Amino acid sequence: MYAPRIQDLLAREEKVFRIDATTVGVSDCQLMAEIVAARPVLSTERSVYKPAAGADIHHDSATRTIRALGQDVMAGIRNPPPPARGLSGAWPYASTSYLRRWLFASDPLPVSLLSKRGITRSDTLSRIVDHAVAAWPGSGPDGSSTALAELIRNASGTLERKQAIAMYRRATATLCDGVAALAGNALWLMGPAREQEEARADLPPVLWETLRLLPPAWMLYRKGGDAYTELHPEIRPEDNVALFPLLMHRHPDYWADPMEFRPERWAGVADPEKTPGFMPFGFDGARCWAKHLIVPLAERLLTVAFDNRLVIRSPRQDAEVPLRSLLSVRFEAEAGA
Incomplete structure (x- = not known):
């Protein structure tokens, strides 16, 4: 059941x-490129x-963050x-918290609070934690x-230090939220x-097909300007541009049976990202910085879920x-006993 604004987009036939x-x-695939x-x-x-602490994030700082992550x-x-009981509950929130515990459990308490959902939803609490970490980041429980x-x-x-704190918060949230959304x-x-038991034998095609039909990164946004006005008569200098992989991935011009969930369409595809009409992580020059981590980590998360007999308790309809x-x-x- 899509939110009304998403449903309105899905009903559009124009590119x-x-x-x-x-x-x-x-x-439109070509125009998006x-x-x-x-x-x-x-x-x-x-x-x-994006800028943090009133200043741009320099390239070397961004590179260090990618490598560290x-x-x-x-x-x-x-x-x-x-413990698999951490996967029980409301998804994707339960799986997001589970990933954070799995990947970042060695961090000291002040730093670990940077990505807690209850903290990040409050601007006031976020500022308090940021100040605490800036003053004393601490060390892990065993010194690591x-x-x-x-x-x-x-x-x-x-x-x-303020920028490193912002990058920690953003990097951990973007990775864990994205993987949890894809796995869910x-x-x-x-x-x-x-069907899950049959699919788990070869999860990568399942995940690539999921990225096609329900891509977590479903829209890219570009601020307006003269650079786009000559590309299409509908675009004016003052117009912002929203690019929709969600719509492109479902268009019959690019896909056979576009509304069908068919993981087998990716069998034998050596490099799915080179498939025409497919943009799960953005185009060259603007690709997701963590794309090489997303699918393998989602595969590991799903494997843990299957090994512990996770079942969906919500109505399947x-x-x-x-x-x-x-x-x-x-x-x-709910995870099995």
Whole structure:
């Protein structure tokens, strides 16, 4: 059950259409590529690397964050997963919390609070935690911590530490929220336990098909300007542009049986991201910085869920898909004993 604004988008047949007085929507594959190539992505258009503490995030800082996150994910998934009861509850929230415990459990308490959902939903609590970490980031329970937390500890100067704190919060949230949304969407699309058991033997095609039909990153936003006006007559200099992989992934011009969940369409596809009409992580020059981590981590999360006989307790006929930055199915799940 999609939010009304998403449902309105899904009902559109045009590939270029006006959303409101200052926004144009695009789902045409070629035009989307041209728009992304027309100019470099702005720092304010990136969810993770937008300015923090009143200053831009420099390239070297962004690179350190990407490397640190990759190290933390590889180290985290080598550890035994937390007790499966943590997967019971409302998805994707339960799976998001589970991933954070799995990957970032070695961080000291002040740092671990940076990504707690109850904290991040309150601006006041977020500021209090930020100040506490800036004053004393601490160390892990056994003297160790994640590479991301070490970037906070080793920051030189107030500005660098504040930015490292912001990057920790954004990087952990973006990764865990994205993986949880992808895994939850896949669980829902796979259907009853019989179909899940058949699909788990080869999960990557399931996840690629999920990224096609229910892509968590369902929209890219570009601020307006002269760079786009010559690309299409509908786009004016003052118009912002919304790019919709969600619509492109469902269009019959690009896909056979586009509304059918068919993981087998990815069998034998060596590089799914080179498939025409498919943009799960963005275009060249503006791809998701953590794309190399998303599918493998979602596969591990689903494997743990299957090993512990996780079942969906919500009615199988329908589930809510609210209007959020990440497209994710909401449902209740319970791990087996």
